[in-house]
Amino acid sequence: MEYSTPKGMRDFLPDEMAERELVLDRIRAVFRKYGFVPLETPAMENLETLEKKCGDEISGQLFRIDGGLALRFDLTVPLARVAANNTFPKPFKRYCISRVWRREEPQKGRFREFWQADIDIIGAPTMRAEAELLACASECIVALGFPKPSMRVNNRKILDGMVRALGIPVENEFAVFRCLDKLQKIGDGRVAEELAAKGIASDKIEKLIEFTKTDGSEKEKLALAEKYSEEGAGELRLLLALCKEYGTGAEIDFSLVRGLDYYTGPIFEISLSKEIGSVAGGGRYDNLLSLYGQADCATGISLGIERLMALRKKKEASSGPRVFVACVKEEFYPDALAVASELRSRGVPCSTDLNGRNLRKQIEYAAAAGASYLVVVGEKERKEKRAKVRDLASGEEKEMAFGAIADFALTKD
């Protein structure tokens, strides 16, 4: 009988998990530098809390639990609930790096359990908030070893104005947005078909799609935006100026729509290249919090941890111990422990022989377990308090005093 991992979910074996911890730690460090504070909530929420926000699609993807509960499908709903039940100094800038669950059909890169890393700002109405989110997210991506990413920004107020200008009924607006959001994924032809199925006239469909493809200088795009929403264009202009202050830069992209209904203003996505989809995205959602009983403006961005993990080429973490301290004879084990203890006190991860194996087997194990260095404690070593440190990858050896091993192991790559 074999016991498997639940469908669409993964075990993270040590090397993989060490890498994941490194990635999450780096992101957290950047979040903190920007003054975001941690907030964690239970993995599950009352069903009614979740269903207040999620549409039918996500409702069908909930992992429901006995007793009117379900696992959270994002980190925004719990934030909205907590914000409604507590009083924080505003702006309230919180980060959350944690797991969410959706019962989607698993496919390459899509899992039923996955991590999100979100920063959100509640109670800051100006574009300074968005610019900070983008700068912070961009710095996270650079901290993970990627080149400076490109940022695309748009504004729902402009899209809204465009849709209204075409005379498309307001009640169809979100449906239109959800269609347009698929442009990159399914192409113009199929988006046009879907829009037609929603009763949009073909000349309007043409104009909509043409608008999303608007090319030109920033100035030209802003002039066009102004035609549809002065407010939206003003926000865009301000955001772009602030992004320049941060040195991050950003580009207007009218094809950026984002699928969620609740965005009300600026929306944004961060990509590593045109070919690869976005690795982070978000927007302003000024009306969501009032659903949970406390009206306040809010804006946020979410880093796609799974995609970032998959795109990282160079792995930086190793789960193996830095040093394995072997001993030649059983009776030297206390000496090996003393060496290990000093290394540990200096912060060097190390392991000793727990099985009372012979030296050859100890060395085999050290290599298999991914240790970087080997120290062997024998008669001579315990007496002289010096040992050879062997680089297990290259085979090179270097003799040094016990007290020097920690520095060596810490500084050598």
Add this chain to the structure above:
Amino acid sequence: MEYSTPKGMRDFLPDEMAERELVLDRIRAVFRKYGFVPLETPAMENLETLEKKCGDEISGQLFRIDGGLALRFDLTVPLARVAANNTFPKPFKRYCISRVWRREEPQKGRFREFWQADIDIIGAPTMRAEAELLACASECIVALGFPKPSMRVNNRKILDGMVRALGIPVENEFAVFRCLDKLQKIGDGRVAEELAAKGIASDKIEKLIEFTKTDGSEKEKLALAEKYSEEGAGELRLLLALCKEYGTGAEIDFSLVRGLDYYTGPIFEISLSKEIGSVAGGGRYDNLLSLYGQADCATGISLGIERLMALRKKKEASSGPRVFVACVKEEFYPDALAVASELRSRGVPCSTDLNGRNLRKQIEYAAAAGASYLVVVGEKERKEKRAKVRDLASGEEKEMAFGAIADFALTKD
């Protein structure tokens, strides 16, 4: 309409979560120093995986999910499943610091969602494994600011021998252990009643309880232990000797039983004092892994995060930004950003004014958000690239060049 946290679960607001992150980070750092490697598994498992191990009591506490799944109730079952499905160099030393869920009746200090921090060693049959677990757990507790804890050890083989010597049928053994495990909680009288209800004769009950209270020197206790299990006594002796090598020390306590059925050898608990219950506990479970298809010996210890968090008196983390960079006028915001950017590049968490507020309101916010220092950028400051740094707690001010603020903020407590 108010949306609440699910019963028995908690939101971790920023100050609390910052403290929790600090605690978990410290524990993880110690785990790593001892050469343990991370392993993470999904929050949920197939129901059959969980029910393979858990008894009726825990089965009734499972959070069941549609489609034959349930949330994990501990970190050991997932480890056993992963160990059965993968090949690791042995000994395999893994840590896992993560959440588990049990639908128990919530009470003070007991929650339906809680963190565990476990280290386990698979494939090391000797007491060196147990000694390492105890040393590592003890160091974690010290790293959290507690004095060196006391360790109590016992061995199921000895308890087993004792129960057999009394002629109690083997099939009653675990029931007896579970009763004895409650000695500290419910007292001799009620344990005796429970044992009587299981059909144990009163003279045997008396002897059992008397045995658990055995006092005397280590030598005397070992001599007594030997009467019931030479193997168990030998393991105890070896473990105590190794604990001395680690400088941790340990005491034999025959009243230590541990409630779980699956322990097969050494069992242990770590306490901060007699009055407070244990903060960590574990034991050897050599037969558990074979349930999942791969026989191997194993031993582990689990730190009680919730209890440790509750017992920590001095909080060390603050979630507020280290520095708040205010600006006197709107137009100086880019200068404030430049100061913030330099501070961030040096690793100093800081925030700027996202709302375009007047200076007084910015300062009020900085204090409310828990910032340690305030820097105000005005005409003079931006020109001279110098500013006063105000300690928001004491009100003290010190003028320095922009470039010196990071060092100041990092070194000052």
